[in-house]
Amino acid sequence: MTNYGTAIRDGFVYLLANHPEVFTIGQGLWSPWYVGNSMTNLDKEFGKERVIDTPVSELACTGAALGAALAGKRPIVIHPRVDFALLAIDQIVNQAAKWCHMFGGQVSVPLTIRAIVNRGGEQGAQHSQSLYSWFAHIPGLRVILPATASDARDLLVASVLGRDPVLYIDDRWLYEQEEELAPIQILDLRREGPRQTSKGEDITLVGASYASLLCKKADQELRRNHGVTCDVFDLRVINPLNCETIVESVQRTGRLLVVDCDWSSCGLAAEVIAQVAECVEPAVLRCRPARVTLPDAPAPTSSALESAYYPKMTTVVERAMSLLKKV
Amino acid sequence: MITTDDSHHLGKLADSNSYWDPINIDGEDPRELLDQLRLMVLIRCAEERIGEGFGKGVIRCPCHLVIGQEVPAVGLASRIQKGDKVFGAHRSHAHYLALGGDLRKLLAEVLGRDTGCSKGMGGSMHLIALEQGLYGTVPIVGATIPIAAGAALAAKLDKSDSVVVSFLGDGATEEGVFHETLNFASNFQLPVVFVIENNLFASHLHMSLRQPFDSTCRFAQAHGVSWQRVDGNDLVAMKRASSLAVCQARAGAGPQLIEAVTYRWRGHVGDREDQDVGVARKEGLESWKKRDPIQRLALALETSGRLDEGMLQDMRKKSQTVVAEAWEQARLDPFPAAEALLDRVYFK
Known part of the structure; x- marks a missing residue:
């Protein structure tokens, strides 16, 4: 290994x-x-x-x-x-x-x-x-x-x-x-471009870098303990960004959650959601696309604030469950 | 305590009422000087033509004309060998032409044509002539200084005897990257020659309003870089300084710096003499024009019997004809196709 x-x-x-x-x-x-x-x-x-x-x-x-x-x-x-x-x-x-x-x-x-x-x-x-x-x-x-x-x-x-x-x-x-x-x-x-790392039916999860690890862990948790299966994508190359395979996935799942360990404003998650939104008919979407990102604030120092600042696997799971109206 | 030395002060070189006499050409090959005079005349004619095109709105891109400061480019280029590399900045038409860049491709470039040296994607401020050793000129002030040092690092890693030249202006010495690069080049003993064309102005602002001392050689001194200061309107002085600097760099003696003191006859950008980005110039342009690098060389050649007024007139006429022909051809050339916008973002 x-x-x-x-x-x-x-x-x-x-x-x-x-x-x-x-x-x-x-x-x-x-x-x-x-x-x-x-x-x-x-x-x-x-x-x-x-x-x-x-x-x-x-x-x-x-x-x-x-x-x-x-x-x-x-x-x-x-x-x-x-x-x-x-x-x-x-x-x-x-x-x-x-x-x-x-x-x-x-x-x-x-x-x-x-x-x-x-x-x-x-x-x-x-x-x-x-x-x-x-x-x-x-x-x-x-x-x-x-x-x-x-x-x-x-x-x-x-x-x-x-x-x-x-x-x-x-x-x-x-x-x-x-x-x-x-x-x-x-x-x-x-x-090279986005790679599908897991196949499922209920929701499309998209991440890059550390967020891809969160998506992978969230996918396992959702499958094991909540009966939810996910299409998971690891973006890998974010410029030029090609979201074709993600669009195809959302056509099937009807749900999109993008995870990004960076700020939300004008960010990567926004770009993925925009590219998908431009390519799928509104009727295809079974819920509004969503993103998990850092809060729009500089990184803190105190470890107490750090734990509130960074998304965790459970943050992704909870957000996915809310999109699936299971919470 | 502040101590200053010769590296801080231009002295008489900054006085526009001096250095009017014909230059000293003793010991120089007169045929080589005649060729270089011809090249300086060609550069001036090309710049006058570009200025006219700019003034009439035929050329739309910003053009920074080099009229009055032809010597540093011609003097340095005469010491460049195959394999050497040169980088320039926003005022680089002379660097391009002195290295042997194609005139029509320059004119096509400033006219935004597909046949230009940068395929119409660069305009006046982004020139390239790889075969002639010009590896790029860009208008972000100071940007090519570390790039030149890096090309010199490549030459050193390859154990080749190539040198790299970085042309910059006095304004660029106010950028942090100039100081970072002098330290970097000195630390790694890179074969790079920094040529500072000190024309006393950065855009509209005189040196005296920007720096506590008027000579940029003090920065070389501070970073352990060998330096020379020359009358940048004296071709022979520039050639000799270039020989020494290029030979030293080639021999592994580390980075070199030449400060060539000169003067810009036109505004920072555009063709007008009387105004500089909206500011009327207070300096005495008329007295600076008496330090004309072309005139001082021509007079020296006349005095030694190698040139007469008729030959000089003939040189001017021939250059004007060559420029006019290239201009007319370039104006007929096509613009880049719309596909060029996306086709050239990444290398194909």
Whole structure:
């Protein structure tokens, strides 16, 4: 069995061992204690030239990685918290995302930016944000949210071997998830999208990243103890977002609940609901679509407030039951 | 206590009543200088044509004209080899042309045509000429500075002897990313040359209203980056500084910085001389024009018997003809098809 954190490291090992044009750059890479087990000893295995620890300069480092990508490399920039990536926003949003389009499609930008969500632990407002939908709003960026160990590895490999800038966001609350891993599959990000992880009749549950784990657990609980079966989808790729399979599912179940561990306003859950609502006849819906999200407030520090702030499996179960009018 | 040194002050270079004389061309190859004079004249004619098109509303995209500051681009480009890479900013028509970018593709680009160097997706502010080494120019101030350093990092990782050049203006030295990048490039000893075209203005605002000192070399000094300051309207001085900087970077001596002191004849954007984004200019443009980089080189060549007024007139006429022909062709070119909007978001 391999856990999610180790699977990320397996992805790095595969890339660094097989692709000389790959290197990784970011703060703390020679002492990667705050990225779990996902980068341990890479510098010792592959050398400090290709595993580059940097000055505290998110903007310059991200821009430098972009420049290296334009010069033929396949860099992976590490932002140990998504929050820190905001210091590099010009290079991510104004430069990397636009470069291909504004130069007439002549230039590929094989740049991967890995940012890590690290909720809880009383880290508070500036160390806990998700912000995926911010990035997913930007045409030109591919935004990847792996929820399983195999995706954590294989979608990292696909991101780095692709031709577009990718924001790959992993979540520390998933690092202990274990799986029996198959050999590495080389995926083409252009063909990857939402994956159905469970089949059922009563309601369609949609999540991404940590919310996919909540959906999986809620599905098991609903099936076991409430006689409810769910179609469950793990979004995996949220930009470009393709909701076709989810639309088909809602055509059958008539019920949609989207779970997102990010804010609701202009968020990912809203986008999924909008795409579905635009494609199904109102008569198909047996209840109003719903979402479980974070409250629209910055992350708190006190653990008492944290437990009120983050949705749990039971939050998803209760909401699903209310949509099924079983409570 | 504040201590200042030579890296803080432009001195006489900031005085518009100095440096009017013909430049010193002793020891230089006159044929090379004549070619470079021809190139500077071509750049000026192209810019005048673009300015006219902008003034008449035929060109709609914002155009930042380089008239009066042709030297840094031409001087630096003369020291660039195959495999080197150059990044520019919003005022980069000269960088494009000096590196050998195709004139018609530039004009087509500013006219928004499918045949432009960026397929009509960029306009004046997003130019590219990969085969000539121009890897991109963008108008977010300071944005290409770290990108250039990263391309230099790639060259260093590849153990190649390529260098990367980052052109920027004095305004960009006020962006945080400039300082982050100087530290980064110095820390990793990257083969990158920063060329600051200090034309004393950022948009409409004079250097004296933006920074406590008028020379940007002090930032290089602070970050352990070798620096040189030159009269940016003296082609020979710029070529010599470029030679040294490029050779040092190529030899592994780490990042280099050149501050080329020059002056912008037109407004920040557009073709007008008398106004700058609605603000009348107080500086003495007329005295700055006496530091004309083309005139000072031409006079030096005349004095040494390599050029006469007739030849210079001929150069101007030929350039005007070449520009007029390229302009007429570009104007007949098609606009991008509507599909281009979505087709180019991701690489195909």
